[in-house]
Amino acid sequence: MxxxxxxxxxxxxxxxEVFASTGCDAVMIGRGAVLNPWIFRQTKHFLATGELLPDASIEERVDLLREHLRLSVEYKGERAGVIELRKHYSGFLRGLPHVSRIRMELMQFTEAAPIFEHLTKFLELYSPRPQPA
Ligand SMILES: Cc1cc2nc3c(=O)[nH]c(=O)nc-3n(C[C@H](O)[C@H](O)[C@H](O)COP(=O)(O)O)c2cc1C
Structure with a gap:
């Protein structure tokens, strides 16, 4: 079994540690994945190589947050989908500059469009695209 x-x-x-100390067949991760959505990728890499991958880049975090928002709204409807997402901001944005301010700003919205706009502004502020010469 x-x-x-x-x-x-x-x-x-x-x-x-859990695999080594218990000899189990598998592990399940709950809150660890809410706090750090990249834990599965990091874990697979760590088990294969012994090397710890850095946290995801700002672009990756914002991209995945947008996708999560899109799916959450599709699945639950606009208002419930947006409110449901609120508990994930801390995990997605963990360790980035001015996180608490950005999270507070995102919390005030009950529609998806202003969140998408806000995330785009946030990305431009912290990871500006190179301007054409
Ligand atoms: C967002 C979330 C939803 C969960 N939903 C359920 C659930 O529907 N039924 C259940 O038995 N446990 C649920 N759990 C508990 C987890 O299955 C798990 O037992 C618990 O979170 C402990 O593991 P963890 O320390 O990795 O979070 C949920 C946990 C989280 C974080």
Whole structure:
């Protein structure tokens, strides 16, 4: 019978420790993935190479947040989808400059369009596209 371990697995290193100490077949990650949506990619890489990948770039985070918002609205409807997303801002934007201010700004919206606009502005501010010469 396959044995799956879960509970308090928050990092790639935790996964390796759990596999080594229990000999389980699989692990499940709950809150660790809400706080760090890249934990699966980081864990697969860490288990294969022993190397810890850096956190995702600003562009990747904002891209995935946009996709998450789009799907959340499609699945739950505009208002509920936008409100549901609020609990994910901290994880997606973790460690970036001025996170708490940006999160507060995003929290005030109940429609998706201004969030998309705000994320575009945020991206331009922190990761400006090269201007043509
Ligand atoms: C967003 C979220 C939703 C969850 N929904 C359920 C659920 O519907 N049923 C359930 O039995 N456990 C649910 N859990 C509990 C998880 O399955 C897991 O047992 C718990 O979060 C402990 O693992 P963790 O430390 O990796 O978060 C949920 C956890 C999270 C974070």
């Amino acid at each position: 396959p044995v799956i371990v879960n509970g308090d697995i928050m990092t790639a290193e935790n996964v390796r």
